[in-house]
Amino acid sequence: MVALRFDDSLETVLSADVSTPFGAQSTWRQLVDLLGRRRAKADPATIARLRALRPHVPLAVRAASARALAYADPPVEVVRLFAEDDSVIAAPVLRSARIAERDWIALLPNLSAVGRSVLRHRRDLPTGVERALEAFGSVDFVLQASPEAVRKAASVRFLRPVAPAPVETVVAPESSFASIASIANGLPVVAEALRQSTTDPATPPPADGSFQIAEIVARLDAFHRERDEQGPQLQAELLPAEPQESRGFQFETDARGLIRWVEGASRAALIGLSLAAAGEDAAVDGVASGAFRRRSGFANARLVIVGTSDAAGHWRIGGAPMFDRASGRFTGYRGTGRRPRAEESAEIARDRRSAGSDALRQLVHELRTPANAIAGFAEMIESEMLGPVPQTYRGRAGMIREQVHALLGAIDDIDMAARIDSRALDLRPDVVVLAPLLARIAGDLGPLAGLRSAVIECRAAPDAVVSGDDRAVERLIGRLLATLVASAQAGERIVVAAVREDAQVVIMFDRPQSLAAYTAEALLQIDAEHAAEQAGAPLLGTGFALRLARNLASELGGALMLGDTALTLRLPAAVTAGMGQASFN
Incomplete structure (x- = not known):
């Protein structure tokens, strides 16, 4: 069998036409994938090509590329490239990147406050990086809002217009970055907390009218603590309790052997059950069905009920026939059911197909159909059924056909393994x-x-x-x-x-x-x-x-x-x- 392989050539990507928007975006995606997944070396020339392409690639495309690199272990050069971009693009890479401690420390001064905030929420960074992050605390924890942002926030009573705080101002290019204040303004709990703070005399606003992160963080912590304390109570009120397993029941059937009356267990699981034959959701063994045909009494017959009700599980049932006194006609059974004792086995030989095996077999079925279609289409190209085809493409179609046939063999192996696991393998004597x-x-x-x-x-x-x-x-x-x-x-x-x-x-x-x-x-x-x-x-x-x-x-x-x-x-x-x-x- 032939293993499936892909030929990701860096030279081919670098030689692509980038004069059109589509070409620039396509080249960006391919270069990011090659470098970010370490399929090609992130040398200075290639990184420079990405920086040159970046202004011509929409923010949404760059953000999608950043999300695709999550947990892909990109090299430090790629991490630095995305870290200097808009915070929406930098955040997915910074949340999962794994680079050396010295590289993190060298990168920190070039990060925005939001980027360093992303790193502060990680718990897998080296101790030296955490100490380096602490050195930026006095700068990162003061918000510097633009006049337009202050004016909008003041209109909703979230921020009051204030003079700029005496901190170092970093001039950044125009981007889609939204300040933490404007994002927090949309949270219902924050709006309610601030509304109460403006109406509660015991909680006066700051004298200078500035926005204090520590205050809002404290309110958020209080909200989460209150929610966690009330969580179990709310869950108990909203979610129904699990049914208690029934230990016994009484039943009566009609002349056809169908249970029509039940007491002591869930009616839905037992009403309509036939003692004459096995049903879809319950099954009785031959003791009960044989006694029904003879219109005789029976004891310790096995019954299995599936589902999640209180009646689900194994039972031992017994019943006595009833006859009409006037005509002598058989009218049904009256009996009882009990759980089996420890020394008894109420198990009936049934098909125990696990949900996981059934799901795997369904997946195999879904994979086999498109794989057969690909193989058929490749064979049509190879045999030139659709018209003349150059030799190069015929050769590639032949390779695709061979690889798909190998893939189909693997799919058949998975299907057989699932059938064996679920005891669904159909074997004929021969x-x-x-x-x-x-x-x-x-x-x-x-x-x-x-x-x-x-x-x-x-x-x-x-x-x-x-x-x-x-x-x-x-x-x-x-x-x-x-x-x-x-x-x-x-x-x-x-x-x-x-x-x-x-x-x-x-x-x-x-x-x-x-x-x-x-x-x-x-x-x-x-x-x-x-x-x-x-x-x-x-x-x-x-x-x-x-x-x-x-x-x-x-x-x-x-x-x-x-x-x-x-x-x-x-x-x-x-x-x-x-x-x-x-x-x-």
């Missing part, structure tokens, strides 16, 4: 002759063996016939052999030998030399990133492929054992009761 199957699999893996310069040699005894689902057996052996061939070295021979031992068929796979250093447990943990270093390796990793093969072998009634020099697959042999020989029918 017999599989291994000699022709191994030859067919070796032929299919010929291109992969050629890519690895390896040789596949298959030997199977005539009586090596497996009892099991033919599709599952073929997939198990094919995936296992493909994983081993993908790990083979140049000139290596992978031998597969199948023999029969009593009631089992034993299939031995040579272990490639590249996997000889791994223990059995370590072999199952080889991830996709490590395996992707080799051409044709499984997309999901060697470990995942081997774990899937082991689980599938178990579903088929066999086992996969990882030895030091070979992998041994044991599967049930197909036999006939009379002759004791393999059946080829």
